[in-house]
Amino acid sequence: MITPQPDHHVVIGGPSGSPEPPLVDLHPGRSQMAMARARLALRSFRGGWAIFVESRIGVLSLATIVLFALMAISHPILMATVWDAEVYDPVTGYAFDRLEHPSPPNWRHPLGTDPLGRDVLSQLLSSTRSEFILGITAALVTVGIATTVGAVAAYYGGLVDSLFMRLADLIIALPGISLLIVLSALFKLNLFYLALIIGILGGFGGTAIILKSQALSIRVKPYIEAARVAGGGHSHIILVHIIPNLLPLSLLYMMFTVTGAIFAEAVLSFLGLLDLRMSWGIMIHTANTGGYLLGGTRYWWLIVPAGASITFLCSAFYLVGRALDEVVNPRLRRHTA
């Protein structure tokens, strides 16, 4: 919240008490500061965007993500307008108009039906939404934890630092998918718990180490010293000076977390270990348990749409992350800015 405050000017140049406007504003008000920050952020965003656009793969991947987002949005709209819930519901629907299931693609069911007579396109679209929810929740949890842990560990050092870093070492020493498989044996995992667990593991694990090393290099910058000299408290320095400067790198690791989360969900669903209504992994699981997968190309619509969606969305987030890496890390750029 920005509260308007009476501006308090220190005037340099003109004689005191003169009616001339001040030449240099040494102590701007909060609203002006916020404006200046916003302008700076906008400028660095534009600069970053210009570098990002240079990477053709990055732009293409971003377009893929937007396409999938449109798919996710389209499902509720289609269900509300043209699709009858009895036929097209991704879980309980049944295509009465076809005699055999799985039936190949046709006009009413553009991607055919699955062995249980449900519309594959509807399943695909409705799963897209849950993949986004899962990926983004996991990424936000990861980055929220990792940024805080990284900033705090780098700023305070000592015991706090070594405690968090040993914890991170422990977590990266554990293979994540195997751990999730074990957890699924012990607890019923739904989408939310899965996102939370992936987020917590990522946030206290590898991402925290990387963000901490970045925070360490921020901590020794002159502006941190200046803030301390100006009387800024610990929490002020961490919140206002360290964390905002960590955010670009955090954004980068959000992308990688999304990839990991979607992949983990798909694998666990494929193995039939999750408590979900519908997902791309479950679509392949259904086809596999029915024995349709080794039919090869004959039942392609049961596996190709879901498999390709997982691959494309995962690699799109991964490649956007890599393109962002070139923005964040100047040493990778082709031209020095």
Next chain:
Amino acid sequence: MTRYLAKRAGQMALTLFLIVTLTFFLVQAQPGDYATFYALNPDLPAEVRAQLKESFGLDKPLWQQYLVHMKNTFTGNFGVSFGHFPRPVMEVLAERLPRTAVLFLTATAVSFYIGFFLGKAIAWRRGGVLEYAATISGATLFTAFTPAFGLMMIWVFAFKLGWLPVGKFLDPLIWRGAEVSANHVFSYMLVTGAAFIVFAFLVLFFFRRSGRIGPAPLVAPIIGAAALAIPVAWGLSDIGFLALDILRHMILPIVTLTLISFAGTMLLTRNSMLETMREDYVMAARAKGLPEKVVRDRHAARNALLPVVTSLVYSLIFAIDGSVIIEGVFSWPGMGMTLLDAVRSEDLPLVMGSMVFIGLFSLLAHVIVDVLYVYLDPRIRYQ
């Protein structure tokens, strides 16, 4: 170095202790009572049940159970598997660990080599067609949905082309009349493979030449002769065809695991190379008029290798997860498949045992990478 190793061993023991604690409390925290679950399993006869209950201290308070569990784990007593009753968990795991180790180590070594080689090449010729092709195909394979990709490989190479078997460890038709067990043959195969690797290293070590590129002229013939002698010796023995059968079953999982994991190393090597190529010493090497290949391999790639090795830990963990999935898809009876089967049939002792072993496996990999790092970077000397 010895002190460093001792310190790492201590840390490893501590981490392993934490993993065992974690698995114990996870099992305790699950809905339902582990003690009852264990003791009420209908597959167990009454006397075995009483004996198990006592040996696991299931009638005692939680903290005593924890101590008993800890003691049992470190003496290698994980209890009796429900699914493989009456075999102890330890026996099941001891049978399956080597199978996973072979799958995993071969795939990791090959994918690391391919990844480093390609990464080096695409960084050197930045912006070429090769870079786009390798980046896109690598990232697609890297993020490809592993089970679907594995099934696709099975479909293409086993069903359509019929070159390789569909899955599993061996073909029962070939083994029907065999007098030796599969584990017996497999352990001989392991010994042969390990001996060959040690031999190749020794040859390379004794014939190395300082300041020159490439191995000495004698190296290739010696290693080649050894590589030829092994199949001949196996072919002459009466278990050669059995070993060949296991080998044929191994190819597809290893190739699949390699294909999904080489891209990580490749993309990282590329980035690392791009950073190294800007260094002054690379320019100096070029200015001296050294051949491109020498500048690339000796000056740039050698230094670009370091961060790649650091991240080898991550790719090892990735490969462990990958091999769990691949084993599931190919029905390769290793640790990963044991874990999956145990999870599906709620065979809790086996789940806990596999988890501890997979943890131990990744910890060991971790330490090996750290030691390798010291060897590669003379600037680092661990205290």
